[in-house]
Amino acid sequence: MPSRAEGRAAGVTIADVAAHAGVSMSTVSYALSGKRRISGPTRERVMRAVADLGYHPHAGARSLASSQSNVIAVMVPLRTGMYVPVIMEILMAMTTAARTHGKDILLLTGDEGTDGVRRVAASGLADAAVLMDVELHDERIPVLREMSMPAVTVGLPSEPGDLASIDLDFEAAGGVCADHLADLGHDDVALIGLSAGVYHRRTGFAARTVSGFMNRARERGLRATHTPCDGTFDSAAHALTRILDERPATSGIVVQNEEAVGPLMNLLRQFGRGVPQDVSVVAICPDQVALQTSPRLTSVPIPAEEMGRGAIRLAMARLSGRPMAGATLIPPRLVVRGSSGARFTGGPAVGGALGGPSDLPV
Structure with a gap:
């Protein structure tokens, strides 16, 4: 049985995560470590609870885990002025493409900005991140570079640099x-x-x-x-x-x-x-x-579908170590x-x- 000391973030324990997700502490441990196979919906519930509570596994516990979480975090703050049906079409394409690679999608819709990026990158919740609703001078991008997290943007910042981006031109x-x-x-x-x-x-x-x-x-x-x-x-x-x-x-x-x-x-x-x-x-x-x-x-x-599939393709390339920097612009x-x-x-x-x-x- 996992210990409550396995990880803490502002007093949050693995037991808190288990209660929030409606599963046992051992299921949370398996979801984080990958030591046993659990269903996709159960893993998603656990990951959502981890994200909601801001749980950070202890570094020692994380070292026992597998090198990958098999999760890609998609950060899309739902704000005014966004046309949700297009967002959902992109997300559905991402989800389908991710499953072909044995990956699940963790959807983060809160407008957390840089704090959200730091939380996801530090917790080991996901192997890579996909950023949507990208601004020309997006404050999340320098944090991704700082945290050395493989990342893709659906949208083109003013200076993509070493990021991989995809968008309609x-x-x-x-x-x-x-x-x-x-x-x-x-x-x-x-x-x-x-x-x-x-x-x-x-x-x-x-x-x-x-x-x-x-x-x-x-x-x-x-x-x-x-x-x-x-x-x-x-x-x-x-x-x-x-x-x-x-x-x-x-x-x-x-x-x-x-x-x-x-x-x-x-x-x-x-x-x-x-x-x-x-x-x-x-x-x-x-x-x-x-x-x-x-x-x-x-x-x-x-x-939308081409953008979603392309984002996952770029994310998988980044995870495999292939250089995929620069922008992929789809001609209108x-x-x-x-x-x-x-x-x-x-x-x-x-x-x-x-x-x-x-x-x-x-």
Whole structure:
């Protein structure tokens, strides 16, 4: 029977972990040491209890354990401005890919920042970490380097350095959307983005999209603007009203906010703006969002499954000692549907309004 002295963190004992997880102390010991095989759900309950209580096994006890926990910690703080269905699709892909390597996923959703990274790395809970909702200057990344924990980011920090990262190339995605509208003859365009808080904390994918869109618009000689949006009907109405008041000639809109897509399409109809006859709309969103509107949206899909599988592939490479530093950027793919067409000049709209979907590789 394991001793209560086996490990302590702020007075937390192995018995506390066992009670929290609803298992025996010996099961907790086996889950931490790997000496006996236990079921995946039971191991996950134990690891969640360890994470919840902040339990740190004693160094002497850890030395008796196997060299691997067979767990990958995924740190994804659930904060405002995040579209949960995409997060869940990435996580499901990670879980499936991890199981093919005999690994389980420990999901950590608290907004713990650097403290959470230190706790996971010091406790031996996981062999590697995957960070999501990555900021351009993410404070968690220096701590990962300091703790020498193998890590992967889903999202691109400003300076990846020796980290392995995977993401859609959001900067290129913003540029692709601007190019599409420019090619159709639109010269007044707008990007309706995520909530202001997402940009305030410099979330990487959002900031990179704005940069790519605005830079390409400037290169193509377009008049462009960017407006944050909370995704509610009122926020979408405020954003659209502001755009049309300040730039009434706006005829091309890019949306990077899944929650705002439905309200925006309804508002355009209320404002008497036909899509795509008067306004072309392009979205950066999952296919299931793009296909729910009428007309269906021209879009750059989010490759969530590819990102999730790729993160685990990179994590396993890091664990095996293979050098995998640098960024894996997935090229954006524009799918042209009925929401985008040539700028109206007295004749019928053309382009995406005329046919079915077509993929335009970048």
